[in-house]
Amino acid sequence: MNTYDLIIQLALERGFYFPSSELYADASAGFWEYGPNGVRMKNKFLDLWRRELVRRDNMLEIDGSQIMSKSVFTASGHLSNFTDPVVKCKKCSSSFRADKLIQEVANVEVPERLANEFVDNLIKENNVTCPLCKGELSNAERFNMMFKIEIGPDHDEAYLRPETCQSIFVDFSRIYKVSRGKLPLGIAQIGKSFRNEISPRQGLLRLREFYQAEIEVFCNPSKLNDLSKFDDVKDTLLRFYDGHYLELSVQEALDRNILPNKLVGYYLALLVEFFEKTGIDKKRTRLRRLSDDEKAFYSTVAFDFEVDTSIGWLELVACNYRSDYDLKSHSVTSKTNLEVMDEEVKVLPHVFELSLGVDRCIYSIIEHSYFVDRENEDRAVLKLRPYLSPIHAGVLPLLKKPEFKKKSNKLVTLIQKDFDIFYDEAGSIGRRYRRLEEIGTPFAFTIDHQTLEDDSITVRYRDSMKQERIRIEDASSFLFANIYSYEKMQ
């Protein structure tokens, strides 16, 4: 079995994630839900993100609506740009991107945003037929990737947001004022986004409803190299890729013009340092600068943070320099001045964004942590960092006897408000260890005969399987020290 299949099997069997509405046959693809272990892990991942990015850089976090008005997407460009002209063959009913087809067959440059009638005309003029069976083509139809929503009894048009950041742009002016912000200012948001993908596939990797953790850094475009905190990260190593790999410090990358300015370098460094703490193997990650035709329509400079998985390179974070595209268009559409004061100068901020796909990260972390221990009966171990593990520690009475239970309960009470604890008394002790490590639990506390005599317990380490004794009242400080410190575990 390949790695992807092993991971999905683990996810299904252990309640990390599974298909939505699976009880019913009309459940459609692209919707997945997190089970108990998945939620625990996702929450911890998001905590880490908050800690290493939001708190570290004093960003402000908001939580916006998933449904937003039509005007928002008129301004953002999603209504016109997030749509593809599609034609169908009347004979074999294959469908094609109209613009690409015409371009290919007639060698005519076709703008993506061309109205349907013009597309139809081009097809007639150039005698474009179905490339598969030469059949006649239908009129062009628009396929917009946004989910359309109706509000209230009058069916007012609105949309599910295709990216979380639009609320940040729309809210920017108020947030900046009420929090007495200063440029550069990061505004962050975790939430669901929705895209009506034509063919969602591969579980959490391409969803129609998915979590994003986005950061929009608002900055003064004339001060992109005026950033004192840059020195904190200037030696951080970044791995670039443009056909070959290049590992450079942020400073070197700036000197070589691989990075456009200090601000971009600083935030890419924070991002890379964050990912080092997720347990994803740094050697299997890269920053890839996108070419012009790969970039999103709003982006001027774009890097993708990518990770190598068993099914190829996967984009985890899109890092786009969006310039003033968003604030300017919202400013024009809403007829509101969104300029702010930056040290006595009026400026329309530019935006650098770090748009992270949470679900893809969860998958990648699980895959990079999955390990089969060939030296110990092929035990499956999820070597998650302790602070990302769904369960922090197991509490296991060696024997299923009242006096062991009593001591176990005492221990559980002592630690369960601060940590995620799983109590398990069923089956052999070895089996219980194996079940815990399969979902990444870094520590197991065992209540044994000696516990009854001197209130000491065994700590068993997931990776090394080694054991040591600690006092029962030290369990809490043991966990604090070993979970929240980012030191390598034993």
Add this chain to the structure above:
RNA sequence: GCGACGGUCGUCCAGUUUGGUCUAGGACAUCAGAUUGCCAAUCUGGUAACCCGGGUUCAAAUCCCGGCCGUCGCACCA
């Protein structure tokens, strides 16, 4: 969305060719009990599935049609 192939307990698989003996079998997992007492032990017992809808037939897991989902290829992927 197109094409090919597929969908059976939580997971993996047998059964479909040739409709009936399938009241659907096994392994692992899981639950209960016994036993052991620090690394997936053993024994006994239990829970648990034919993707959905329609059709053919005396009879459908099995044949036919439609839908949904999955894998692969094509296309698509801010």
